[in-house]
Amino acid sequence: MELHTCDLPDENILSPCTIVIFGGSGDLTQRKLIPALFALFQQERLPKPFTIIGCGRTELDNTTYRNQLSDHYRHEGNDLSAWLAFAANLHYQTIEYTKESFFQLAATLRDLDQRKKTMGNRIFDLAVPPQLYPIIATLLGQAGLAREHQNDNGWGRIVVEKPFGHDLNSATQLDKVLHTHFHEQQIYRIDHYLAKETVQNLLIFRFANTIVEPVWNRHYIEYVGITAAEKLGVENRASYYDNSGVLRDMFQNHMMQLLVLSAMEPPYRLSPDAVQDEKAKVIKSLRNFHPQGSRLCLGQYGPGTIDGDKVVGYRQEQGIPEHSKTPTFAMMKLFIDNWRWQDVPFYLVSGKRLPRKETRIVIQFKEVPHSLFQGMLGDSIHANRLVIETFPEEAIRLNFQTKNPGTSVCLRSMTMDFSYHEHFKSISLDAYARVLLDCIGGDHMLFWRQDGIEASWAFLTPVLEECERHCQSGKSLQFYPAGSWGPETTTDMTRKIITSAEYNKASSL
Ligand SMILES: NC(=O)c1ccc[n+]([C@@H]2O[C@H](COP(=O)([O-])OP(=O)(O)OC[C@H]3O[C@@H](n4cnc5c(N)ncnc54)[C@H](OP(=O)(O)O)[C@@H]3O)[C@@H](O)[C@H]2O)c1
Known part of the structure; x- marks a missing residue:
């Protein structure tokens, strides 16, 4: 049934x-x-x-x-x-x-x-x-x-x-004040990304299907790409955004949550605390990060064209200082130091004024260990790829190879496609409706716990401080035209993760 x-x-x-x-x-x-x-x-x-x-x-x-x-x-x-x-x-x-x-x-x-x-x-x-x-x-x-x-x-x-603080120190201070008057079980820290059906479905998909878990690790996965691309610019949130930038606005919360849901171990039971314990472990296992290396790219949009319309650059937006060094795009390459994920890169990409709004997790599997078809087809067998999309569609797609009909051996990539809205006609709840309802019902499952927030800030704060020093000196900020997929140095990788075209190798960032 x-x-x-x-x-x-x-x-x-x-x-x-x-x-x-x-x-x-x-x-x-x-x-x-x-x-x-x-x-x-x-x-x-x-x-x-x-x-x-x-x-x-x-x-x-x-x-x-x-x-x-x-x-x-x-x-x-x-x-x-x-x-x-x-x-x-x-x-x-x-x-x-x-x-x-x-x-x-x-x-x-x-x-x-x-x-x-x-x-x-x-x-x-x-x-x-x-x-x-x-x-x-x-x-x-x-x-x-x-x-x-x-x-x-x-x-x-x-x-x-969100934002739950501006850095580790302010997040801890805020928590102290909240806890002076409220107990932890009275506090609900919203991340509406977590209330999307497909995001919640990630846990079900991973832990309620026997065929998924055995391949969900470094032996089978080449890389994981997590993208939250936005078409919009800063709109009417200039002063907030210019003080935050993309790392605080998107990475500390939404991107981290998508990362932990993709990478966490199965909790011993489906209770808020057991789930939060596993999430916090992932953040604590993130490999130390040195922004000067090649694992981070920061960008800011310049003037460009979106859907055929000319749009201004970030520095020309109302309320943004004309020499602002705030990044509006970031690509981070992270590693999780544990048995499951050792040396599997996780690419996190988020930016404003990209060609379209899109949120997805891409699981890129490794190539087959030995290709029987190499003699006939050269190197072009695409490895499997699983895409978990939350926007524009809530969908799960698995890409695999089939044989074209006919006498000659000719492979074709096909997609098994599951669209949430096509298959579940019942009214699904908007993310805010879902979190408000959970709060009324006293269910903490979809909310952040303070140790997760602090672990996330503890990881990001030194990165942010280093980036801010470098961005201020103008060294590490690259510019990209609005309507493109980010700074030139990253577009190859960004396209691999974002577009539905098939790629099977992660190029080095
Ligand atoms: N808007 C979004 O889409 C969005 C998305 C995610 C998170 N958030 C977060 O949600 C919160 C609310 O966002 P918002 O966009 O609704 O904010 P907002 O419109 O800037 O402010 C909400 C209300 O707060 C009051 N307010 C503003 N500045 C104040 C000040 N200095 N002192 C006292 N009251 C002040 C104003 O009401 P009165 O003048 O009537 O007091 C204002 O109508 C923010 O923390 C934001 O970061 C917003």
């Missing part, structure tokens, strides 16, 4: 709760959080009852707030009744980041609990710039809102968006 359901928390046992969104007037709330919550509401997956309170310094009343958020759904011919039913649970409270304001918020929450019967269960979602994370955690603590299960007052959870 095919199993079409997933292990989402059973909505019938989700406790009533209030979701407090700090940054309720912001971009993330409008574009991701509210649409995700509305989708859950339409699928009847939110607890009953529930309440949402947007908070911010902007002065708004409930009606204006609801109207602002509804713009997205007001299209001619659209039935607004579902939105109106959802919006009746939406509230807004103007706040300042002061003790008094948070005591007022606590009073509002108590009042709503009484009226809406939300039982004192609260999720505090920090959809605000990261410098506010410690301030909000502290104020929640001071207002008594971080307490849990005291006098049966329900639970309290805090949801933190």
Whole structure:
């Protein structure tokens, strides 16, 4: 029997709760959080009852707030009744980041609990710039809102968006403040990449299929390529991005997570802690990295063309300093020093203003040890390649050789193709909807644990410091035209990983 359901928390046992969104007037709330919550509401997956309170310094009343958020759904011919039913649970409270304001918020929450019967269960979602994370955690603590299960007052959870710090030191500092007021099990550090079906499916694919694990190691795999290519530039996040760059924005979190899911050992059971233990081990096994060597390439996009339209270079983007040395592209070649992966290169590539948006993991297998067909076909037998794609499609593709029909021996590469959306017609959840639902259900599986974050920063911080020294001197930053696959020195390798063309050898970086 095919199993079409997933292990989402059973909505019938989700406790009533209030979701407090700090940054309720912001971009993330409008574009991701509210649409995700509305989708859950339409699928009847939110607890009953529930309440949402947007908070911010902007002065708004409930009606204006609801109207602002509804713009997205007001299209001619659209039935607004579902939105109106959802919006009746939406509230807004103007706040300042002061003790008094948070005591007022606590009073509002108590009042709503009484009226809406939300039982004192609260999720505090920090959809605000990261410098506010410690301030909000502290104020929640001071207002008594971080307490849990005291006098049966329900639970309290805090949801933190990336970036989790700027380097190892700031990540540890942030954690210290969070832990002053919240226990680890109350903290949910979101990485929405992990909530994609194919990313989760990687564990199932690896550990629920006998044929996969025996070949998932250095004996059969030539290299692993992990790519997160973006077509967009910095958009309206110039000041954040120019202080972060691609290594902080993509590598510390999303790329590391894709790496650990590809490389981790099977956990002894499928519990959040057992999975996190195995993930942390992979990061701790990464071979020391010296940015000056040939294992890192950093780039920045210049003017170019995307989809036939001329676009400006990074330094001409609004809000970016004209001599900025911030990298918008990176390719890293990493090694994991353990028995399974010794000397197998992992290529991590991410960049902005590349020709198309694409996220994928490529497992490139080794060539057959001896080719029977070499005399007839020369060297051109492509080795097997497995592609696990999360964007634009959620798909798994395995490339293998077959014989062309006819009397002569002529090989042809074919692809076994599994598309998630073609095969599973049931409604799949958007990544934000999935993580919010898991947080409501108290499931930590898809969230970062602090030791993973610290291990990731411990690996990347010296690299970042070294890169920043070199980039500032202008030594190691290479430029690439927007719309290309990155700096010239890397395009050969990038194309091998990104494009669907078949290659069987990793060229040296
Ligand atoms: N947007 C995305 O797609 C995205 C993706 C991944 C992660 N994130 C992370 O999610 C968080 C929120 O992102 P966002 O794009 O929604 O941010 P945002 O629009 O810049 O800010 C959200 C809200 O925070 C308040 N705010 C801004 N600056 C403030 C300041 N200096 N002091 C106090 N309040 C301030 C503003 O509300 P008031 O003025 O009303 O207080 C603003 O509407 C950030 O940490 C970001 O890194 C965002």
